[in-house]
Amino acid sequence: SQQGEEDPQALSIQEGENATMNCSYKTSINNLQWYRQNSGRGLVHLILIRSNEREKHSGRLRVTLDTSKKSSSLLITASRAADTASYFCATEGTSGTYKYIFGTGTRLKVLA
């Protein structure tokens, strides 16, 4: 079963605009990771944010985590055509579950 649900399922924006996608999950977590996947290939790691962190940045990426609402958001600023991909959040539960549960993904299309 999927714990994470991404919203929206699909997003289409113009190059240069910002893209925001959200992830909601159901149970307490140790950490949450965001990934990018191009056309059914392997997943590229973007950011890991731990449950005691509220915000992290990496280049044009900004991730926030609200554990009280069990949600996270990924913001891509000044998007480029190369950002076109599917984006997934993945959560690791507490108490040593040693696995990640992936969300359903957001398909982002950046138009040149």
Next chain:
Amino acid sequence: KAGVTQTPRYLIKTRGQQVTLSCSPISGHRSVSWYQQTPGQGLQFLFEYFSETQRNKGNFPGRFSGRQFSNSRSEMNVSTLELGDSALYLCASSIAGTSYEQYFGPGTRLTVT
């Protein structure tokens, strides 16, 4: 550093056969996880290994098995293949377990006919 490698990249098998997939983690990484990705079910956790020990197994039938060697390389095996096993199989490695960044390989695309 070389990334996670998976072999083979593509595989076509017939129902009833068995298959073995291989994953070589990033040098120095001791944890390897396996996931199955299908259009219908998305990314589903298969198992996680750390220092040759399986620490968790997902909700898959016993036909799915895996192991990890002393050099951290991992294999997964699927016996008695079914059409529904057609999927992209991804492995991920991390330096010391699932509380760290997970780096994925390119995957093995398995097609069962």
